[in-house]
Amino acid sequence: KQEVTQIPAALSVPEGENLVLNCSFTDSAIYNLQWFRQDPGKGLTSLLLIQSSQREQTSGRLNASLDKSSGRSTLYIAASQPGDSATYLCAVEDYGGSQGNLIFGKGTKLSVKP
Amino acid sequence: NAGVTQTPKFQVLKTGQSMTLQCAQDMNHNSMYWYRQDPGMGLRLIYYSASEGTTDKGEVPNGYNVSRLNKREFSLRLESAAPSQTSVYFCASSGTTLGEQFFGPGTRLTVL
Numbered sequence: 001k002q003e004v005t006q007i008p009a010a011l012s013v014p015e016g017e018n019l020v021l022n023c024s025f026t027d028s029a030i031y032n033l034q035w036f037r038q039d040p041g042k043g044l045t046s047l048l049l050i051q052s053s054q055r056e057q058t059s060g061r062l063n064a065s066l067d068k069s070s071g072r073s074t075l076y077i078a079a080s081q082p083g084d085s086a087t088y089l090c091a092v093e094d095y096g097g098s099q100g101n102l103i104f105g106k107g108t109k110l111s112v113k114p
Numbered sequence: 115n116a117g118v119t120q121t122p123k124f125q126v127l128k129t130g131q132s133m134t135l136q137c138a139q140d141m142n143h144n145s146m147y148w149y150r151q152d153p154g155m156g157l158r159l160i161y162y163s164a165s166e167g168t169t170d171k172g173e174v175p176n177g178y179n180v181s182r183l184n185k186r187e188f189s190l191r192l193e194s195a196a197p198s199q200t201s202v203y204f205c206a207s208s209g210t211t212l213g214e215q216f217f218g219p220g221t222r223l224t225v226l
Contacts, residue, residue, distance in 0.1 A: 043218055102157070
């Protein structure tokens with residue numbers, strides 16, 4: 001059964017720092033991997049989607065990489081800002097589950113201090 | 115475009131009561147999903163609908179029913195609510211071959 005793990009569970013950094021969030025998954029047979037942001041009491045906002053054939057995707061200050069063979073993805077945030085404070089969730093869609101069934105990690109809660 | 119909308123935002127039920135959570139999307143997506151989010155458990159798929167007229171069970175379907183009313187709307191029904199169904203419920207949709215899912219703002223349900 002696919003399992004997704006995110007480390008660390010929480011991270012606090014000063015404004016301006018570059019940072020990396022980690023995501024690992026146990027079964028490399030995936031369709032894609034998606035990174036989300038969740039603000040307290042809100043829904044999920046899609047940040048980046050990486051297809052299984054891709055190595056990375058970029059959007060603004062965000063860069064996500066995927067190493068399917070090792071079961072790892074990273075989300076790199078450049079020049080962090082207080083507005084980046086949120087919980088970041090990683091999810092994979094794999095071949096073993098229901099169509100479109102995203103398997104989520106428990107998230108990394110990021111706090112960027114001014 | 116409103117994206118994915120959900121009603122109500124908050125609901126408190128007593129054990130045994132029934133209710134329907136509503137979801138609608140205006141992105142012309144074929145697939146729609148219902149997830150629940152619980153502390154320490156993350157998000158888990160309840161039901162999904164790959165296209166209008168079809169529905170299938172996800173990881174945690176017990177105690178729930180769904181209806182894909184048309185391409186836009188996908189509702190989740192609790193026939194006899196239980197305290198274990200206290201959770202935040204999210205609806206999502208996807209419409210591209212990439213599979214990117216877009217989420218609604220959620221419904222916070224408490225069952226007493």
